[in-house]
Amino acid sequence: xxxxxxxxxxxxxxxxxxxxxxLDRPYRWNxxxxxxxxxxxxxxxxxxxNGKVPLLELEDGRCLPESNAILCYLAExxxxxxxxxxxxxxxxxxxxxxxxxHEPYVAVARFIAKFLPADHPRRAELPRLRERAHQAxxxxxxxxxxRDFIVDxxxxxxxxxxxxxxxxxxxxxxxxxxxxxxxxxxxxxxSQPRFLAQQN
Amino acid sequence: xxxxxxxxxxxxxxxxxxxxxxLDRPYRWNxxxxxxxxxxxxxxxxxxxNGKVPLLELEDGRCLPESNAILCYLAExxxxxxxxxxxxxxxxxxxxxxxxxHEPYVAVARFIAKFLPADHPRRAELPRLRERAHQAxxxxxxxxxxRDFIVDxxxxxxxxxxxxxxxxxxxxxxxxxxxxxxxxxxxxxxSQPRFLAQQN
Numbered sequence: 001x002x003x004x005x006x007x008x009x010x011x012x013x014x015x016x017x018x019x020x021x022x023l024d025r026p027y028r029w030n031x032x033x034x035x036x037x038x039x040x041x042x043x044x045x046x047x048x049x050n051g052k053v054p055l056l057e058l059e060d061g062r063c064l065p066e067s068n069a070i071l072c073y074l075a076e077x078x079x080x081x082x083x084x085x086x087x088x089x090x091x092x093x094x095x096x097x098x099x100x101x102h103e104p105y106v107a108v109a110r111f112i113a114k115f116l117p118a119d120h121p122r123r124a125e126l127p128r129l130r131e132r133a134h135q136a137x138x139x140x141x142x143x144x145x146x147r148d149f150i151v152d153x154x155x156x157x158x159x160x161x162x163x164x165x166x167x168x169x170x171x172x173x174x175x176x177x178x179x180x181x182x183x184x185x186x187x188x189x190x191s192q193p194r195f196l197a198q199q200n
Numbered sequence: 201x202x203x204x205x206x207x208x209x210x211x212x213x214x215x216x217x218x219x220x221x222x223l224d225r226p227y228r229w230n231x232x233x234x235x236x237x238x239x240x241x242x243x244x245x246x247x248x249x250n251g252k253v254p255l256l257e258l259e260d261g262r263c264l265p266e267s268n269a270i271l272c273y274l275a276e277x278x279x280x281x282x283x284x285x286x287x288x289x290x291x292x293x294x295x296x297x298x299x300x301x302h303e304p305y306v307a308v309a310r311f312i313a314k315f316l317p318a319d320h321p322r323r324a325e326l327p328r329l330r331e332r333a334h335q336a337x338x339x340x341x342x343x344x345x346x347r348d349f350i351v352d353x354x355x356x357x358x359x360x361x362x363x364x365x366x367x368x369x370x371x372x373x374x375x376x377x378x379x380x381x382x383x384x385x386x387x388x389x390x391s392q393p394r395f396l397a398q399q400n
Binding site: 062067068089090095097100101 | 249250262264265266267268269270272273276285286288289290292293295296297299300301303304339342343
């Protein structure tokens with residue numbers, strides 16, 4: 001059975017819980033205590049020199065980091081990653097958009113606002129993070145005004161990746177009131193078969 | 201014939217020039233003047249609502265943004281993107297690493313140091329960017345100590361993506377002296393058939 005090393009509070013880890021639920025695929029979950037250095041131990045760094053979760057570990061010990069790379073690997077050959085070359089290219093487009101233009105702002109704002117003390121100096125970053133988060137949401141809003149899911153072909157891992165932090169953006173002080181199409185899309189994702197809500 | 205909308209000075213755009221040279225595939229290059237708002241025109245935003253280059257435009261007008269998604273699309277079915285499922289997963293891992301842990305630091309430090317005036321306030325970001333850039337290079341160094349290219353299977357688009365900004369890291373004040381395996385890898389990339397040096 002595969003193992004996911006992760007942390008329930010992390011949206012990047014939740015992506016995999018959501019996909020594996022929808023694939024109805026069994027896995028072992030190894031909850032890591034990141035706040036107490038669990039990813040900096042020699043044992044974990046041997047599995048992932050970049051010291052991050054989530055990390056997929058196969059039965060034979062091979063390891064794969066990077067949440068969106070793991071999504072691609074697990075979804076290969078399933079309806080969640082289209083076979084059609086152009087649809088697949090669009091899914092990849094949004095997976096890279098998520099990691100480059102969305103996660104560094106939406107997720108980091110959420111982390112600072114939700115998990116750091118009220119007087120933490122990193123709170124000074126919040127205005128800039130929220131501004132960039134709204135830029136990413138505005139791009140999604142324009143796209144989701146024209147179709148049900150982020151890729152023409154339907155519900156894919158690109159939706160899963162974008163859902164992971166978008167649904168909890170308000171926890172980072174990023175209100176979704178101005179994005180009606182994004183909100184409708186969140187509800188559509190939540191109505192997919194075997195949807196699993198985040199556990200934190 | 202395909203068109204690439206891009207800017208020669210951009211490493212993200214250079215990735216595509218390098219792959220297309222190695223594929224020996226003809227294309228039209230549309231040089232965009234980013235410093236004068238070429239990507240903010242209504243015409244360009246209609247092609248890419250995220251307002252960024254590079255952008256791939258097919259003959260029939262379909263457009264694909266995100267440099268690494270374009271690399272995947274163009275390399276599909278060629279030796280630059282492995283068919284083997286695990287090798288492909290590893291290539292994806294490094295493509296996401298590049299956009300999340302490498303480009304935001306190595307590329308942005310290079311941009312600030314190389315293109316902004318000596319008294320620009322963004323220079324205050326350089327120490328933090330360089331620290332994170334060195335973290336990314338240290339991860340690459342450990343991996344490249346064990347093999348010739350970043351993925352076991354050999355030279356792939358993951359090397360192309362990582363080469364694009366790594367080779368010009370010193371322009372951002374990120375010295376490569378401490379990374380002998382990274383330096384040896386840069387020379388191996390440059391010795392690949394139909395290698396093309398960046399034009400700026």
